[in-house]
Amino acid sequence: MKSLSEIETVVKRASRAAGFSWGVSEDVGKSIRILELFGLPGLKNLNQYFKDRNNKKFESLNLINQNHFSSSTFYCPITLGISFLDQIRSIDSIKKITFKNIAYPIIFLSFLSRASEIIGKKILIKIDENEFLLNYNVNIYNNFFNKDLLLDGKIIEVEIIDNQDNFTDNEWKELYKLSENTFVEETDSLKQVGAGAGLTDND
Amino acid sequence: MNIKLRDPKEIMKLSRLGSFHQSKLSFLRSFLNEFKNWEYKRDLFNLDKNGYGEVVYSFKKDKRVYSLVCFANSISDEDRSDRVIATKWDAAFTLHDGIPSKIDIQRLKNEVPKQEIGRLSYKELTLSRANKSVRVFNHVVDNLSKGKQPDLNLLSKVGYLYRTTAVYGSGKFGLADRFRIKDRDEINGPFRLEMMLVYLVRQFTFDQVNHVAYNKDPKKAVKLDLNICKNLGIGNSTGLGMAPFIVNHPTLLNNWIMCREIALQKIRQIKKVDKKDFNLFLECVTKSLTNISSWNTESIYQQNKIKSLLKNVQKFLNFIKNHFDFKTDYSFNEIYKWLDKNTCIECTEYIVSIMMEPYDNITKPLIKLMSSEEEKYFNIPTEKNVEHLRTIIEEKYSDILKIDFEKKENNQNFWFISKNKEEPRLADRYEEHGSELEQPLAIARDITKLYKKLLTVKNSLSMAEFLSNNTELRHVIRRAFILEKFPYSEIQDNTISKNTIPIDMLRLKLSFFGALKFDPRSDKWLRICMFQGAPLPNDLKNYDEQWVYKTNF
Numbered sequence: 001m002k003s004l005s006e007i008e009t010v011v012k013r014a015s016r017a018a019g020f021s022w023g024v025s026e027d028v029g030k031s032i033r034i035l036e037l038f039g040l041p042g043l044k045n046l047n048q049y050f051k052d053r054n055n056k057k058f059e060s061l062n063l064i065n066q067n068h069f070s071s072s073t074f075y076c077p078i079t080l081g082i083s084f085l086d087q088i089r090s091i092d093s094i095k096k097i098t099f100k101n102i103a104y105p106i107i108f109l110s111f112l113s114r115a116s117e118i119i120g121k122k123i124l125i126k127i128d129e130n131e132f133l134l135n136y137n138v139n140i141y142n143n144f145f146n147k148d149l150l151l152d153g154k155i156i157e158v159e160i161i162d163n164q165d166n167f168t169d170n171e172w173k174e175l176y177k178l179s180e181n182t183f184v185e186e187t188d189s190l191k192q193v194g195a196g197a198g199l200t201d202n203d
Numbered sequence: 204m205n206i207k208l209r210d211p212k213e214i215m216k217l218s219r220l221g222s223f224h225q226s227k228l229s230f231l232r233s234f235l236n237e238f239k240n241w242e243y244k245r246d247l248f249n250l251d252k253n254g255y256g257e258v259v260y261s262f263k264k265d266k267r268v269y270s271l272v273c274f275a276n277s278i279s280d281e282d283r284s285d286r287v288i289a290t291k292w293d294a295a296f297t298l299h300d301g302i303p304s305k306i307d308i309q310r311l312k313n314e315v316p317k318q319e320i321g322r323l324s325y326k327e328l329t330l331s332r333a334n335k336s337v338r339v340f341n342h343v344v345d346n347l348s349k350g351k352q353p354d355l356n357l358l359s360k361v362g363y364l365y366r367t368t369a370v371y372g373s374g375k376f377g378l379a380d381r382f383r384i385k386d387r388d389e390i391n392g393p394f395r396l397e398m399m400l401v402y403l404v405r406q407f408t409f410d411q412v413n414h415v416a417y418n419k420d421p422k423k424a425v426k427l428d429l430n431i432c433k434n435l436g437i438g439n440s441t442g443l444g445m446a447p448f449i450v451n452h453p454t455l456l457n458n459w460i461m462c463r464e465i466a467l468q469k470i471r472q473i474k475k476v477d478k479k480d481f482n483l484f485l486e487c488v489t490k491s492l493t494n495i496s497s498w499n500t501e502s503i504y505q506q507n508k509i510k511s512l513l514k515n516v517q518k519f520l521n522f523i524k525n526h527f528d529f530k531t532d533y534s535f536n537e538i539y540k541w542l543d544k545n546t547c548i549e550c551t552e553y554i555v556s557i558m559m560e561p562y563d564n565i566t567k568p569l570i571k572l573m574s575s576e577e578e579k580y581f582n583i584p585t586e587k588n589v590e591h592l593r594t595i596i597e598e599k600y601s602d603i604l605k606i607d608f609e610k611k612e613n614n615q616n617f618w619f620i621s622k623n624k625e626e627p628r629l630a631d632r633y634e635e636h637g638s639e640l641e642q643p644l645a646i647a648r649d650i651t652k653l654y655k656k657l658l659t660v661k662n663s664l665s666m667a668e669f670l671s672n673n674t675e676l677r678h679v680i681r682r683a684f685i686l687e688k689f690p691y692s693e694i695q696d697n698t699i700s701k702n703t704i705p706i707d708m709l710r711l712k713l714s715f716f717g718a719l720k721f722d723p724r725s726d727k728w729l730r731i732c733m734f735q736g737a738p739l740p741n742d743l744k745n746y747d748e749q750w751v752y753k754t755n756f
Contacts, residue, residue: 001325004382005374013620022643023677030581062671082674086585086667118582 007043008033015078018050024082031081031110038140041148042110048149049077049104058103064091067098074103074152081111084158088115097158102127105153106144112158113137122161127153204533206471208464208690212602215460215695221707222508222549225751226556227566228462228573229717231733232751234398235743237389238262243740245410246302250275252418254411257308260403260740267389269328269396270299271403272308274316275411283334285368285440292318292332294365294407298400300326300379318369319624323377329400330378333365333408336438340364340412343427347416350423352431359434359756360499362720362732364408366438370397385574393455393574394716405437405734429739434756436735439718442728446708447618447627450644450694453682455575457689459715462569463555464691469565470558471536480561481529483749487560488520490752491553494719497756502723504704508549515550560749580688583681589669590662592680595687596654603647604654606697615701618644629705629727647697649679719751 012029016022028046035042058076061068064087068075080102084091091097102108105127116123117137125132127150133141144150165172186194213219225232247259258273275294282291295316299307307326314321318332339353339361346353372394374380390396409432417424449456495513500506522541531537535558542551559566596604608614617638621628632638643649653676660669670677686693697703706723713721718731736754738746747753 001377003325003374003377004380006377021674021677023679023681024674026581026678026681030578083671086583086670089586090665090667114582 004033004037007036011043011046014046014050018053020078024078027082027085027111028078028107031107031114034113034137035106035110038113040106040109040140040142040144042106044148045104045106045150048151049107052103063087064097066094066096069100070102071100074101075099077102077104077107081108084108085111085115085118088118092119092121092160095159097160099156099158100154102153102156104150105156106150108153108156109134109140113140119160121163124159124161126155126157126159128155204472204474204536206468206536208461208468211460211599211690211693212695214464215691215693217694217696217698217703217707219548219552220694220711221704222547222552223463223711223714224553224556225714225717225719226463226466227559227563227748228459228466228570229715230392230394230573231398231402231717231737232748233392233570234395234402235737235746236748237392237395238399239743239746240264241743243743245406246270247308248410248414250411250414252415253277254415254418257312258407258410259303259308260406261302262399262403264389267387268302269399270301270303271400271407272297272299272303272311272315273404273407274312276316280337283337285334285366286442289368290318290320292316292368293335294404294411295332296330296400296404296407297323297327298329298396298403300328300384319376321376325377325379325383327378328384328396329370329372330376331367331370331397331400331404333367333404333437335365336361336363343412344416344419347413347427348419348424350425352425352428355431355756358431359497361438362735362756363405363436363438364412365404366440366730367401367404368440369444370400370439372397391574392570393459398716401437401439401733402737403740405435405737406740408437409435409739430755433739433742434736434754436719436732436737439731439733440724440728441709441713441731442626443628443705443709444626445712446629446698446705447642447644449708449712450646450698452575452577453685453692454577454580454689457692458573458575460691461689462573466559466562466565466569467539467555470562471533471539473535474532476529476534477561478529481534483561484557485520485523487557487749487752488516488523488554490749491557492516493754494752497754498720500720500722504726505721505723511547512549512553515546516553519546519550519554557752563748580685581681583666583670583677584684585665585667585670587666587684588662589657589660589664589666592666592669592683593654593657593662595683596650596657599683599686599690599693600647600650600654600695602695603650603697606647606651606700608648608651612701613697614648614699616699616703617641618699632699643678645697645699646679646682646693648699649676650683652676653679653683717751 008029011032012025015025015028032042032046057073059070059073060079061075062083064083109132112123112125113134114137116134123134130144241262241264244261246261250256255275255277259270261268261270273294273296278291278293295318297311297315314323323330342357343353372378384390409427413426498509542554606613615631616629617632618627618629619637619640619642656673705727706729709729710721713731718733719735720732722730736750738750
């Protein structure tokens with residue numbers, strides 16, 4: 001089994017050899033390492049993408065807005081990913097960002113996972129029928145299990161999710177009430193000597 | 204008294220970094236301290252009469268076990284090479300996490316001797332190989348087998364029986380990634396498992412030489428005197444592979460240097476120095492003269508440095524004995540100021556290291572801060588603007604900006620990865636091919652390029668916007684923001700100049716390992732000795748912490 005350290009190093013060098021700058025290659029190394037750590041086929045998709053770059057053109061997208069439609073060619077997932085990562089703080093307020101035609105969108109996913117950590121918000125990404133919930137770069141919850149290559153994504157929707165609970169207020173109250181059963185009722189005499197129990201707080 | 208940390212622009216110059224020496228913060232010393240209460244055992248000793256076969260050593264505490272698995276092989280003299288291009292070695296080693304099963308040992312037997320072309324697993328932590336110093340090894344075997352101890356003059360000239368030629372860890376060749384083990388308390392310090400491997404290899408060399416001598420003449424043979432063993436270390440040949448490491452791990456480099464600087468700062472801030480502490484310091488400096496005078500090298504460059512060091516340390520001792528009163532307030536601060544004014548850089552850094560000897564209370568907490576969570580600082584703060592970055596560069600890289608990269612000599616060399624062995628190399632860009640595949644290690648040059656570019660764009664431009672049009676500068680933008688937070692993370696020198704001495708970069712790293720007796724064999728590789736004078740594994744429980752200064756060789 002290859003170690004994550006080996007994966008990161010080889011990906012960094014291969015990305016440089018494929019024509020990306022050293023700085024971008026460092027980011028690709030980190031991103032693919034994360035995908036592999038989360039059990040997603042990062043290296044496999046990257047390898048195939050670099051092969052495709054030899055005979056296909058991909059579009060670079062440097063400025064992220066609400067909607068992006070590349071009709072004739074597919075977006076490069078690395079340039080797009082780097083742009084998304086770099087601009088995440090300024091696009092944080094856009095609720096939903098839609099892309100048409102991204103090549104090897106699994107690669108793009110890795111940069112979004114890191115972006116989720118930077119802004120401290122979950123990001124939901126739908127790539128056609130596949131869904132991925134990016135949890136602060138701690139894990140990626142998805143329905144892509146046991147799949148390998150994802151050559152392209154036709155419609156990709158990225159939703160930055162405002163921080164909110166995954167449960168209802170009622171569920172919280174019920175559980176809180178149960179937790180109260182670990183507390184002990186204080187006697188009056190104990191209440192008199194607790195912290196802040198002086199005659200005045202204006203001393 | 205408020206004493207500031209030393210200026211990174213002064214400390215992070217290669218000439219200064221290349222004058223660093225081992226100290227209490229060094230990894231091999233902190234390793235011994237951490238593992239002194241672990242149970243040491245030789246679990247397997249399966250060598251034939253010539254010393255070939257398998258040996259296993261272990262350190263154990265509670266439920267944790269680390270096992271060194273050694274494979275000693277027969278190789279011909281023609282195959283023996285210390286260069287990284289070698290494919291066979293006298294012995295090969297791996298540190299296994301836990302107790303290796305028979306199946307593990309069989310698997311490792313097939314892989315470990317192959318080194319870089321073998322495959323290890325997540326159960327292995329470090330990997331290494333070593334060659335005999337044949338002259339010394341054979342001499343020791345001959346003498347022991349005749350019932351005599353070896354010639355100490357010969358031993359002292361070399362200082363070891365074996366030299367390692369590489370020690371790998373952190374996920375290389377399938378070894379365990381650091382994330383798997385980084386939360387273990389006992390390895391809360393850099394390179395601790397690499398140090399364990401080297402330390403146990405040293406014990407293997409003594410056990411093997413005794414075994415071979417015994418089999419040569421079981422009736423007459425004696426064992427190598429334990430005091431001689433203690434005064435032998437383990438050699439190491441080190442090439443350029445180490446140099447990029449310190450450039451590629453800026454926050455780690457910062458933490459090493461920062462801890463050393465904080466230690467010095469705290470020692471200089473002691474108002475009343477205790478007599479006992481001062482005497483210990485003075486004793487270490489005095490006894491360390493043996494280390495300097497027994498430091499052998501054929502390198503004229505190093506010989507001159509040693510001569511200068513010896514002369515300056517003697518001058519320092521003369522000053523201390525005849526013109527200095529340790530009862531003076533802030534006496535270590537006075538000493539530092541005197542050193543800075545009156546001695547060479549090598550001597551200043553040498554004495555700075557020894558100043559730490561009495562102060563466990565200062566050094567021990569720092570040792571835990573010498574690792575780094577590098578991932579935390581990887582992302583570029585793209586919300587910052589051009590003005591912010593330009594200010595960082597003007598403040599933190601001001602000496603770098605003075606270098607004229609239009610001059611050929613300042614742009615002379617390039618770093619690359621050799622196709623043959625996947626190892627870093629340095630070459631003249633005007634004479635060798637391949638500079639188009641240059642590694643991103645010319646930081647000074649690229650920072651200068653970045654600065655020039657920043658002067659042409661609006662101050663208010665965000666980093667995100669700037670990056671979208673300047674992707675080729677991304678690697679140094681990241682570094683500049685790291686330097687803003689970590690003042691000692693960057694070498695304040697040109698690493699591609701005609702005048703760069705690459706071994707300065709190696710010495711920096713090796714001093715933090717705790718290496719002694721740097722012996723440059725060219726400007727690109729050197730030999731060192733580790734653990735010379737260190738307690739043997741059976742004596743670890745109550746060892747003398749100042750063993751470094753008490754070698755007899």
